[in-house]
Ligand SMILES: CC(=O)CC(=O)C(=O)O
């Protein structure tokens with residue numbers, strides 16, 4: 071059990087981002103992917119972070135940008151080879167996060183057996199909320215995740231449906247990567263992922279504990295206009 075002081079401590083985050091894929095059965099099924107037998111890991115560069123007030127930018131060459139709402143776990147204590155029974159002691163708090171995904175670029179990469187780095191890690195691909203202290207989420211394995219696009223509900227799930235729980239995930243990750251204070255672990259998305267286009271507004275939340283909104287913009291529209299005027 072964490073010391074009372076620690077429950078209210080605010081952690082700086084903004085270091086490496088480790089993400090979990092296909093951690094919800096219904097989401098794996100909706101994209102026709104197999105259910106993993108061990109956690110599927112990928113990563114985003116720190117340049118992927120944005121906060122409210124900044125826009126999500128559709129990356130160059132992407133014509134199918136998807137939203138994925140996720141619970142983010144902020145690491146509060148550095149650890150390597152963390153035992154699952156002690157893993158929750160390494161949690162400093164939480165954030166609400168979006169794992170924005172260039173789905174068409176991801177599909178192309180998967181077909182070629184290439185990494186997902188561009189599809190998952192482009193600039194602005196990791197919008198995050200303010201830090202949420204531990205005491206606000208006493209049971210992170212049972213919290214509602216919801217997402218609306220222009221006011222219409224797209225995702226409505228619960229972390230209770232995660233295949234691998236938080237302790238198991240942190241333990242698994244830390245056998246390969248030292249988890250450092252300030253790192254962020256995105257724990258996967260429930261079903262209902264879908265496309266957004268320029269001008270859309272994504273609003274998402276963790277029950278009624280946290281809420282955030284981001285607009286989608288296309289910084290490459292000008293490129294397309296210039297290219298077509300050359301044709
Ligand atoms: C298929 C995916 O893009 C995996 C992923 O990010 C997830 O949350 O699941």
Ligand SMILES: [Mg+2]
Nearest residue numbers: 138169258259
């Ligand atoms: Mg995801």
